Amino acid sequence: MSSGSAMEHTDQAEHNQQAGQPANDQRSLRQALGCFATGVTVVTTQFEGQDYGMTCSSFNAVSLDPALVLWSLQQACGSRDAYLGGGGYTVSVLSAKQAALAMHFARGSQEERFAAIATEQAPSGRIIVRDCVAWFDCDLHQVVTAGDHDILLGNVQAYECAQGEGLIFERSRFGTLKAAA
Numbered sequence: 620m621s622s623g624s625a626m627e628h629t630d631q632a633e634h635n636q637q638a639g640q641p642a643n644d645q646r647s648l649r650q651a652l653g654c655f656a657t658g659v660t661v662v663t664t665q666f667e668g669q670d671y672g673m674t675c676s677s678f679n680a681v682s683l684d685p686a687l688v689l690w691s692l693q694q695a696c697g698s699r700d701a702y703l704g705g706g707g708y709t710v711s712v713l714s715a716k717q718a719a720l721a722m723h724f725a726r727g728s729q730e731e732r733f734a735a736i737a738t739e740q741a742p743s744g745r746i747i748v749r750d751c752v753a754w755f756d757c758d759l760h761q762v763v764t765a766g767d768h769d770i771l772l773g774n775v776q777a778y779e780c781a782q783g784e785g786l787i788f789e790r791s792r793f794g795t796l797k798a799a800a
C-alpha cells in the first residue's frame with residue numbers, strides 16, 4: 620500500500636509482535652487490529668428530521684441472499700441514538716481521492732460535517748457522498764450489542780457501483796492499493 624496522510628504511527632506494532640501482548644491491553648490490541656486493511660466509508664442516517672454522518676471502516680459484507688451488510692458503531696458515539704432509531708443507513712464507499720473527507724466525517728458537529736460537502740440523495744432520502752465508488756442504501760435489519768460496540772446489520776434496498784479506486788485504511792494511514800509483488 621502506498622500511504623497518504625498519517626494520523627499516528629509508531630514502531631510499537633513491530634515490538635508487540637515479538638513481545639506478545641495480553642488481549643486486554645487496549646492500545647496494543649487496537650494496533651494489532653489496525654494491521655487488517657479495510658476500505659473507508661461514510662455512513663449516514665436521518666433521525667427526527669436531521670442528517671447524521673460518520674466515517675466508518677468496520678463496514679463489511681454479510682450475505683448475498685438476503686442482501687445483508689454490517690458495520691460496528693462505538694456505543695460512546697454521540698450519534699448512537701440516531702443510528703439506532705433512524706430505521707436505516709446509507710453507506711458511501713470513499714474513493715482514493717477522499718481521504719480528507721474521511722477525517723472530515725470523524726469530528727465536528729453534524730451541521731459542520733455536511734456543510735460545503737457535495738452530496739446526492741439515496742432512494743431512502745438519506746445522503747450519499749458524491750463521487751464515492753459505491754453506495755448501499757439499507758433498512759436496519761438487526762442490532763447486536765457486542766461489548767462496547769453495536770453491530771448494525773442492514774438489508775440492502777438499493778446500491779450502485781462506479782469506476783474508480785477505493786480508499787484503503789491500514790495502521791492508521793490512508794492509502795491506495797498496489798498490486799502485490
Ligand SMILES: Cc1cc2nc3c(=O)[nH]c(=O)nc-3n(C[C@H](O)[C@H](O)[C@H](O)COP(=O)(O)O)c2cc1C
Nearest residue numbers: 673674675676677691692693696697698724725726
Ligand atoms: C478511518 C476511520 C474509521 C472509523 N471507523 C469507525 C467505525 O467503524 N465505527 C465507529 O463507531 N467509529 C469509527 N470511526 C470514528 C467515528 O467516525 C467518530 O468517532 C464519530 O464520527 C464521532 O462522532 P460523534 O462526534 O457524534 O461522537 C472511524 C474514524 C476514522 C477516522
